[in-house]
Amino acid sequence: AKRLLDSGKTDSILDAAEAVGISRSSFYKYKDDIMPFHDAGRGKTINVMLSMDDEPGLLSNVLNKIAKAKANILTIHQSIPIGGIASITLGIEILPDSMELAKLIGDIENLNGVHYLKILGRE
Numbered sequence: 482a483k484r485l486l487d488s489g490k491t492d493s494i495l496d497a498a499e500a501v502g503i504s505r506s507s508f509y510k511y512k513d514d515i516m517p518f519h520d521a522g523r524g525k526t527i528n529v530m531l532s533m534d535d536e537p538g539l540l541s542n543v544l545n546k547i548a549k550a551k552a553n554i555l556t557i558h559q560s561i562p563i564g565g566i567a568s569i570t571l572g573i574e575i576l577p578d579s580m581e582l583a584k585l586i587g588d589i590e591n592l593n594g595v596h597y598l599k600i601l602g603r604e
Contacts, residue, residue: 482508524576526555528601529586531569534594535562540569543595546588547573550580566596 482497491497498508533539540559547554556572575582590598 483512524553524574524579526604527573527575527582528603529571529573530599530601531571531589532596533567533569533592534596535565535567536594539592539594540567542592543569543571543589546585546592547571550585550588551576552579552585570601 482491482494482501482503485491485497485500486494491500494508495505498505531543533543544554544557553574553576554571555574556570558570560568575585579585586598586600589595
């Protein structure tokens with residue numbers, strides 16, 4: 482409902498509450514307590530996809546680079562490796578005191594066994 486109001490898609494709280502199926506009183510009761518995940522976060526979130534060799538310890542090396550950059554891992558998804566190549570998708574929170582994003586990406590890309598890294602999205 483808050484997003485509808487903020488975007489101007491609805492003109493009143495009543496219209497926004499009805500559009501999402503809640504009562505106006507529920508909106509007022511919880512309006513300051515419920516936020517989308519990215520609004521409550523401390524930094525910006527990026528999603529990256531990596532293609533890398535399926536070798537023991539390589540994913541750990543990638544995660545260590547992220548930790549040393551003072552960034553947080555939010556999600557990790559690894560598909561079953563095919564032909565010795567693993568595809569990994571990571572959700573990473575970049576905090577204000579994190580290493581510069583371009584340097585972090587470069588450090589990960591330069592690891593032996595990492596074939597490529599692609600930024601899928603940013604918030």
